Amino acid sequence: MRHRKAGRALRRTSEQKTALMRGLASSLIEHGAIETTEAKAKELRPFVEKLITKAKSGTLHDRRLAGRHIHKRETADKLFKEIGPKYLKRNGGYTRILKTGHRKGDGAEMARIELVEG
Numbered sequence: 001m002r003h004r005k006a007g008r009a010l011r012r013t014s015e016q017k018t019a020l021m022r023g024l025a026s027s028l029i030e031h032g033a034i035e036t037t038e039a040k041a042k043e044l045r046p047f048v049e050k051l052i053t054k055a056k057s058g059t060l061h062d063r064r065l066a067g068r069h070i071h072k073r074e075t076a077d078k079l080f081k082e083i084g085p086k087y088l089k090r091n092g093g094y095t096r097i098l099k100t101g102h103r104k105g106d107g108a109e110m111a112r113i114e115l116v117e118g
Helices: 014-031 038-057 060-067 073-086
Strands: 033-037 095-102 109-115
Touching: 014 033, 014 038, 014 073, 014 109, 033 038, 038 060, 038 073, 038 095, 038 109, 060 073
Parallel strands: none
Antiparallel strands: 033 109, 095 109
């Protein structure tokens, strides 16, 4: 039974899923937008939005909490110096998911997840 098991498993163990989310989040922060499967994009959205909310306050504690997931120093600096202050007046909803159709190889639903304009 799956009672009270929220989220998608994405056919991975919990450690693999965490690593996947960290990698996708880093790429999204670095590039501003990425294209991935729709299920991964929907799972990535709350993960990234929590990081951006931490970046808005910018305290040392929040930087260390975000450092658990963002391992590259340059990416973390961009998150806290550029992205966080950009969304100070916004209460959530920092990302947008746009469906882009099917992937040619296996027919998977693809989506583009991007940071909205501040």
